[in-house]
Amino acid sequence: xxxxxxxxxxxxxxxxxxxxxxxxxxxxxxxxxxxxxxxxxxxxxxxxxxxxxxxxxxxxxxxxxxxxxxxxxxxxxxxxxxxxxxxxxxxxxxxxxxxxxxxxxxxxxxxxxxxxxxxxxxxxxxxxxxxxxxxxxxxxxxxxxxxxxxxxxxxxxxxxxxxxxxxxxxxxxxxxxxxxxxxxxxxxxxxxxxxxxxxxxxxxxxxxxxxxxxxxxxxxxxxxxxxxxxxxxxxxxxxxxxxxxxxxxxxxxxxxxxxxxxxxxxxxxxxxxxxxxxxxxxxxxxxxxxxxxxxxxxxxxxxxxxxxxxxxxxxxxxxxxxxxxxxxxxxxxxxxxxxxxxxxxxxxxxxxxxxxxxxxxxxxxxxxxxxxxxxxxxxxx
Numbered sequence: 161x162x163x164x165x166x167x168x169x170x171x172x173x174x175x176x177x178x179x180x181x182x183x184x185x186x187x188x189x190x191x192x193x194x195x196x197x198x199x200x201x202x203x204x205x206x207x208x209x210x211x212x213x214x215x216x217x218x219x220x221x222x223x224x225x226x227x228x229x230x231x232x233x234x235x236x237x238x239x240x241x242x243x244x245x246x247x248x249x250x251x252x253x254x255x256x257x258x259x260x261x262x263x264x265x266x267x268x269x270x271x272x273x274x275x276x277x278x279x280x281x282x283x284x285x286x287x288x289x290x291x292x293x294x295x296x297x298x299x300x301x302x303x304x305x306x307x308x309x310x311x312x313x314x315x316x317x318x319x320x321x322x323x324x325x326x327x328x329x330x331x332x333x334x335x336x337x338x339x340x341x342x343x344x345x346x347x348x349x350x351x352x353x354x355x356x357x358x359x360x361x362x363x364x365x366x367x368x369x370x371x372x373x374x375x376x377x378x379x380x381x382x383x384x385x386x387x388x389x390x391x392x393x394x395x396x397x398x399x400x401x402x403x404x405x406x407x408x409x410x411x412x413x414x415x416x417x418x419x420x421x422x423x424x425x426x427x428x429x430x431x432x433x434x435x436x437x438x439x440x441x442x443x444x445x446x447x448x449x450x451x452x453x454x455x456x457x458x459x460x461x462x463x464x465x466x467x468x469x470x471x472x473x474x475x476x477x478x479x480x481x482x483x484x485x486x487x488x489x490x491x492x493x494x495x496x497x498x499x500x501x502x503x504x505x506x507x508x509x510x511x512x513x514x515x516x517x518x519x520x521x522x523x524x525x526x527x528x529x530x531x532x533x534x535x536x537x538x539x540x541x
Contacts, residue, residue, distance in 0.1 A: 219259070219262065220255075220256050220258035220259035220262060221255045221256045221258075221259060222254070222255050222256070222259040222285055222286055223254065223255045223283045223284055223285050224285050225284070225285060225288065226281060226284060226285075226288045227253070227280070227281030227282055227283045227284035227285075227288060228281055228282060228283060229281060229282045229283075230279055230280065230281055230282070231251050231252070231253065231279070231280065231281075231282050232277055232278065232279050232300060232307045232309060232362050233247055233248065233251050233253060233277070233278055233280065234247070234276070234277050234278075234307065235247065235273060235274070235275050235276060235277075235278065235293070236275060236303075237275040237303045238275070239275065241260075241261050241264040241265055241270065242257070242261055244260070244264070244273065244293075245257040245258070245260040245261040245264065248260050248289055251282070252282045252283060253280055253281075253282055253283070253284055253289055253292075254284060254285075254286055254289050255283070259286045260286045260289055260290070262286075263286045263287065263290060264290075267290060269290055269294050270290065272294045273293045273294060274299070275302075275303045276299050276300075276301055276302045276303055276305075277299065277300050277301030277302075277305065277307045277364060278292065278293060278298045278299055278300065279298055279300045279362060280292040280293070280298055300362060300364050301364035304366070304367055305364050305365060305366050305367070306326060306327045306328070306364070306365045307326070307362060307363070307364055307365070308322060308323055308326040308327055308362070308363050308365055308374075309322075309326075309361070309362045309363075310322060310358065310359070310360045310361060310362075310363070310378070310483065311360055312360045312413055312483065312484065312485035312487075312488070313360070313410070313413030313414060313482045313483065313484070313485075314358070314360055314482060314483050315355065315447070315481070315482045315483070316338065316354055316355050316358065319334075319358050319483070320334045320335060320338075323371075323374065326365075327365045327369075327374075328365075328367070329365070329369070329370070329371045329374065330371075333370070333371035334371045334374075334375065336371065337370075337371035337372040337374075337375045338354050338375060340372065341354070343372050343376065344372060344375045344376045344379050345376050345379050345380060345383070346379055347379075347383065349401070349402065349403045350403070350479070351479070353479055354375075354379070355479060355480050355481065355482070355483075356382075356406045356407070356410050356479060356480025356481070356482065356483055356484065357378075357379050357382045357406075357480075357483070358375065358378040358379065358382070358483050359378050359379075359381035359382040359385060359483060360483045360484075360485050361378075361381060363377060363378070382406075382483075385486060385489070386402060386406075389486075389489060389490070389493065391405050391406075391489070391493065394493045395493070398430070398493070398495075403479065403480075404476055405489065405492045405493060406480045406484060406489070406492075407476050407477060407479055407480045407481070408426055408429060408476065408492040409480075409484030409485075409488040409489040409491070409492040410480035410481045410482045410483070410484045410488070411425075411429065411441060411443055411444065411481060412425055412426060412484070412488040412491055412492060413482050413483075413484055413485070413488050414443035414481065414482065415441060415443050415503075416488075416491075416511075416513070417505055417508075417510075417511025417512075417513065418511045418513070419487060421503075421511070421513050422487060422488055422491030423491040423494055423495050423496040424495075424496045424498065424500065424503070424513075424515055425491075425503055425513075426491050426492050426494075426495040426496070427495040427496045427497070427498050427500060428500045428501060428502065428503050428515065429476075430495055431498075431499065431500060431501055432501055433475060433476070435501070436474070437501065438470060438471060438472070438473075438474060439470035439475075439476070440470055440471050441470045442455060442456060442457045443455075443481060444468045444469065444470045444477045444481055445457045445461050445462055445464070445466075445468065445469050445470065445471060446461070447468050447477075447481040447482075448461075448464060448466035448468035448469055449461045449464065449466075454541070455505070455508065456541075468481065498515070499517050500515040500516060500517055501516070501517060501518075501522075502515070502516040502517075502518075502519065502521070502522035502525075503515045503516070504516075504522065504525050504526055504529055505529065506525055506528040506529045506532060507532055508532070508533075508536070508540050508541065509536075509540065514528070
């Protein structure tokens, strides 16, 4: 390559007739050979050291295995190996950009990666990442489209914001679509309220996709999952209907911090209902008050007359308080076996939760939470 900014004459004199009287006398051959030998030794030693270090480190950092969970990544049109590697590393698909790039420059499969959106696991080895990006079944959207992911437990208010931020559909159009319950296919059991019926998943949005079309797909996904899980039939075995199962599942999204606790919290709710006890859930109270940012509520909030205030109103609230995912729906349909009547998270970072049969046991667990909060950062409690 050439560069117009380079001076091609910097290596010598511009006057060919000039005598080189300023040329220093040459050093004796013996000294020159010694100096050259030292340079060679240093360079060779450096190569040996680098080879040992590289061998010891085993190359760029890499995950092992096929990964876990999922994330949607966008491979932009015209991306090269370094760009794609950077996208994967940024989304924690691979451990480092370098490890994927080193594979890409020597692997012919890389040429088969197309621009678009891919739903792939996180924390994969570079090899598994290459397989994922060359597997067309993982492609969930083409160039020109956008991808929007609705997390489990999302409420209508936040879903509107997510759609507006991730697509070209405006918040106003989403709100208008939600009001047109017939156009979006909202089931009659929802009584006009879309809360809990916008299924949490990743959706591809084309440049001409309307708000009604997108929301209709979310509702249809909820209906399809309900049908696949046979919610109606299985709910009857619990003395509930399908709407109530979605309500319980939506509560689990907020009240349980670990997957293994979903079914245990569901059992607590059912035990309290069977015993005629108030559910006393801060999650339903904060839904009514609009509180965000923590897991606690105030005495005023717990004294409201809202039907979602489970400190005063008996039984389940009148509907879901967010969009439940399949894990919490399954837990609501398959509660754990146990006599627990109380539960409380005693560590808000790890999600460690204590389940109790008696009020005395529960009060001791609450003291653990209080001690945790006394020692924790104010932003946590």
